[in-house]
Amino acid sequence: MRILIAVISGGLFGAGLWLSGMTETGKVQGFLDVAGAWDPTLMFVMGGAIIPMAVAWRLTRGRTPLAGGSYPPSPPPEIDRALITGSVMFGIGWGLVGLCPGPAIASLSYGGTGGLVFLAAMLAGMWTAPGLRRRLDSRTGLA
Amino acid sequence: MTDWATGLAGGLLIGLAAAFFLLGNGRIMGASGLIGGLVDGSAGSRRLEGICFIAALTGVPALLQMLSAAPVSTGLTGNLGLVVLAGLLVGAGTRIGNGCTSGHGVCGISRLSLRGIVATLCYIGAGVVTVALLRLFAGGL
Numbered sequence: 001m002r003i004l005i006a007v008i009s010g011g012l013f014g015a016g017l018w019l020s021g022m023t024e025t026g027k028v029q030g031f032l033d034v035a036g037a038w039d040p041t042l043m044f045v046m047g048g049a050i051i052p053m054a055v056a057w058r059l060t061r062g063r064t065p066l067a068g069g070s071y072p073p074s075p076p077p078e079i080d081r082a083l084i085t086g087s088v089m090f091g092i093g094w095g096l097v098g099l100c101p102g103p104a105i106a107s108l109s110y111g112g113t114g115g116l117v118f119l120a121a122m123l124a125g126m127w128t129a130p131g132l133r134r135r136l137d138s139r140t141g142l143a
Numbered sequence: 144m145t146d147w148a149t150g151l152a153g154g155l156l157i158g159l160a161a162a163f164f165l166l167g168n169g170r171i172m173g174a175s176g177l178i179g180g181l182v183d184g185s186a187g188s189r190r191l192e193g194i195c196f197i198a199a200l201t202g203v204p205a206l207l208q209m210l211s212a213a214p215v216s217t218g219l220t221g222n223l224g225l226v227v228l229a230g231l232l233v234g235a236g237t238r239i240g241n242g243c244t245s246g247h248g249v250c251g252i253s254r255l256s257l258r259g260i261v262a263t264l265c266y267i268g269a270g271v272v273t274v275a276l277l278r279l280f281a282g283g284l
Contacts, residue, residue: 125234
């Protein structure tokens with residue numbers, strides 16, 4: 001059951017990324033290019049995705065997931081240094097080439113060598129992250 | 144269809160995927176969390192679920208590319224040095240910041256999570272500055 005749900009979700013996610021043009025780096029960089037020929041597509045994609053999810057969050061109230069277990073707890077309200085630093089690092093990489101983790105995976109079959117190189121570097125970055133994060137936390141006295 | 148219409152339609156599919164994952168498995172559909180959990184072992188007993196999710200995330204677009212009369216191209220830059228740098232930043236950044244466009248952007252904002260909203264403002268802001276600098280100093284995108 002959990003596996004079937006994961007496959008359907010992953011498939012829908014892939015279809016959505018493909019259809020919306022979010023695996024095309026020009027559309028993503030075009031959205032970030034506010035001083036140039038601004039492309040608003042990403043805003044429509046994000047807006048469209050937030051609508052069903054906002055309904056879904058409401059439906060979680062007083063219920064449990066279909067496959068059992070429990071829903072994720074409310075996120076902590078704290079804005080810490082890791083959240084800001086990590087998100088800024090992500091944004092720089094995202095702006096440089098126009099790929100983020102979902103589209104990098106979704107476009108693997110047609111992204112060519114560049115797509116594979118990006119994926120390898122991204123996995124390496126993810127691999128180093130726990131160590132980097134510990135350093136960041138200890139430097140700021142949060143650990 | 145115009146870009147905004149396919150964007151909206153694709154966005155609705157992404158939102159449905161995230162809604163299904165939440166209501167079905169009780170989990171947040173965040174690409175960086177699902178991939179990163181497999182990389183650093185934090186996925187634990189959810190490993191197989193993550194692998195199946197990622198397989199479908201790659202497989203369905205591959206199938207659509209084959210069936211479509213208008214297959215898409217990523218248009219990724221040929222500058223592999225830049226690709227490596229960007230990949231490292233995206234990989235490390237999303238794990239340090241605990242999320243990416245799907246986790247913070249779609250799943251976070253839709254529950255009005257302050258962390259999701261702040262993270263989204265940070266990565267969009269950093270992306271806007273980066274693209275502006277690329278334009279200024281590298282002569283375009």
